Amino acid sequence: MTAVTGHGDGPAVRWGRLPGPLRAALVALQALTADRRDALLYGASAVFAGATALLSGIPLYREWGAMAAGPYAAAALLMAVAARDRKSVV
Secondary structure, eight states: OOOOOSSSSSSSHTTTSSSSHHHHHHHHHHHHHHHHHHHHHHHHHHHHHHHHHHHHOOOHHHHHHHHHHHHHHHHHHHHHHHHHHHHOOO
8 A cells, every 4th residue: 555645646646546426526626726615615514504404303403504504605605706706807
């Protein structure tokens, strides 16, 4: 077993043994800009918080989900706009 050094190892080398769909997803994520990755993470967090608010059986978790979904969704929208504006400027 060899260690990955991070020096000159491209995605094909690092992720070569992973299943095809997972490898394709990792390559696609790596191709995103930092702003788009932020927007994706905030969006996923908003979905998770919304699902927690709707589906949790624990009242405290439902409360957290209801409080967190909006700010996460707003952050996702803000980062998506920032990513779009930055792309048009560059």
